[in-house]
Amino acid sequence: MSNKQKNKSVSIIFLMIMQAALDFLNIGAFLPLFGLLAKPDFISSLVWLPFDLANRPPQQLAVIFSAGIIFFTVIKTVIVWFITQTKARFAYQIAHDISLRILNEGLSMDYQTLTSTDYSAEMDRIANKPLAFANNIVIGLTSLIAEGLIGLLILVALTIFNFRLLISLLLVVTPVALIYFLNRNRIKVISNTIKIKYPQTLKYALQAMEGWMEVKTYQKENYFSAHFKTTSRDLANAFAEDHVVQVFTSRISELFASLIICVIVFWTVFTNNVYEETMIILAVYVGASFRLLPSVNRILNAIIQIKSHEYLIDELASRNPANNFGKRAEALSFVKDISLASVSFSYPDRPSLFEGVNFRINKGEKVALVGKSGGGKTSMLLLLLGIVKPTKGTIWLDDKQIQQLGTGYQSLFSHVSQSPYVLDGSLKENVAFGIEPKDIDQKKVMECLREVNLSSFTEQLPLGLETQIGERGIMLSGGQR
Structure with missing residues (x-):
């Protein structure tokens, strides 16, 4: 109290x-x-x-x-x-x-x-x-x-x-x-x-x-x-x-x-x-x-x-996790590469997914992770995003360890998950995600939709960007979500 x-x-x-x-x-x-x-x-x-x-x-x-x-x-x-x-x-x-x-x-x-x-x-x-x-x-x-x-x-x-x-x-x-x-x-x-x-x-x-x-x-x-x-x-x-x-x-x-x-x-x-x-x-x-x-x-x-x-x-007792999401993240720059040095990872009480991984991704380079189901591809992406921490080893952004960069590191990434989360709101609210409706730049929203070939679909909707897409995007197809 x-x-x-x-x-x-x-x-x-x-x-x-x-x-x-x-x-x-x-x-x-x-x-x-x-x-x-x-x-x-x-x-x-x-x-x-x-x-x-x-x-x-x-x-x-x-x-x-x-x-x-x-x-x-x-x-x-x-x-x-x-x-x-x-x-x-x-x-x-x-x-x-x-x-x-x-x-x-x-x-x-x-x-x-x-x-x-x-x-x-x-x-x-x-x-x-x-x-x-x-x-x-x-x-x-x-x-x-x-x-x-x-x-x-x-x-x-x-x-x-x-x-x-x-x-x-x-x-x-x-x-x-x-x-x-x-x-x-x-x-x-x-x-x-x-x-x-x-x-x-x-x-x-x-x-x-x-x-x-x-x-x-x-x-x-x-x-x-x-x-x-x-x-x-x-x-x-x-x-x-x-x-x-x-x-x-x-x-x-x-x-x-x-x-x-x-x-x-x-x-x-x-x-x-x-x-x-x-x-x-x-x-x-x-x-x-x-x-x-x-x-x-x-x-x-x-x-x-x-x-x-x-x-x-x-x-209802407090579990006291570190509450830092409300703090404004420090702006970071990405110049050269992201690299993994002897990275190992496992979830608690589970066998190791991978050990001693070393690789480098240069800025502008396109890389695909290929492997069997359950082999650790998603976990590797979570490591790169800083969502989970390696059991051993270090991940570097240019010459800095990402563990020391705080939440500002994640602002450098865009991420599309296997099961994307969709708000129970309008189309523009989902594209802008986390921005108050009154502050959304509709021109930027339309630019994003053009990039993914959804602008014509949006223009055909009677309410356009204001169209409500339902809880978990039920009004959209799987691909559109």
Whole structure:
């Protein structure tokens, strides 16, 4: 968490304290009204009430109190809306920052790390898990703090007002907390299932759609559909269980709260107590329950959310690769040649592809690498591009080692891969690649298209360079891609 976020979190905590105080005052504001309705002379016991107001008829006081409560509730609602908005923006700004950091780490990772990365899991880590972290961990923590504060204030007030009410509410809270305690292992199982099945479901969906042509050609729809169906069903069941666990605790608390109300009523009837006092006590209990029980449920749900998603903390931890892609590369010149001196290369835990290779490519010279499949031709190109590093030996650009030249070295190259990457964008965006649409020089784009004999094809398109070519260039032929 950055210093800015830490400072922001302090202000968020302050706002949550304010929200708890407002909620507490809002509940307390109903007490004089309930007392007035149950026992009109109750007003005389309110020493803080101005004398001219205390002498008014009960009907007028009821109207005045009701109007005051409505006014205060409206003001509180506006303030709480602002606090809620601030908390939400804080939480999802954290999600944004995490997503951006992970994406930048991905752009900075080395090639060998990239090849061992689970693509669908990494996409999930960039796009989905930060939002899940914000929704379940950050917002869960803010709910835990806010509801804990209001619950504490209510319990303290009940202790002062009537200790028996405190005991009654604790009788409601205790079984609910016990249910959560008994469900801890179940919550852990749900958490692990979501952790495993979510990226698997995404993976099978991506495989089916990205390999659509092959899937259809070889009639393997059932195979990919079955794999997706299994993991998706397990994931759906896990989310369903998670929902049931959260809802069940609130229903149990409502059950016990209703039982306590009935006990208070029966106790009043069978002990011949003063009904007016009982009504005040009952009103206080109902009012406290009205706010405290939802707080207890939210606290438990927040704990469940945090516990079932705590794996995200490790999943989203920084991997700290060197992040240098944002730095402007130093301009380099290429004068004489590129040469390899005793270069050997192998991927981790694999046999060596080649050893002790020596050759020189002069500037302007055309060279073809010929060899069997898997012989290391692509790896040699990756070495020349500086994407991977030799296991042994040195690669030179003129009289400089390329390892010492930084990313500026790669700006000297153009590269067409076996499977070229195509943006889901316009034709001109793909030719310009990585340049903002407003900054693209269309004349240069057309020159490039003429060089590869695609200018006539482009001119025949109704939208020309603005033609959208679809995800992975699906609107183009293989050769055009």
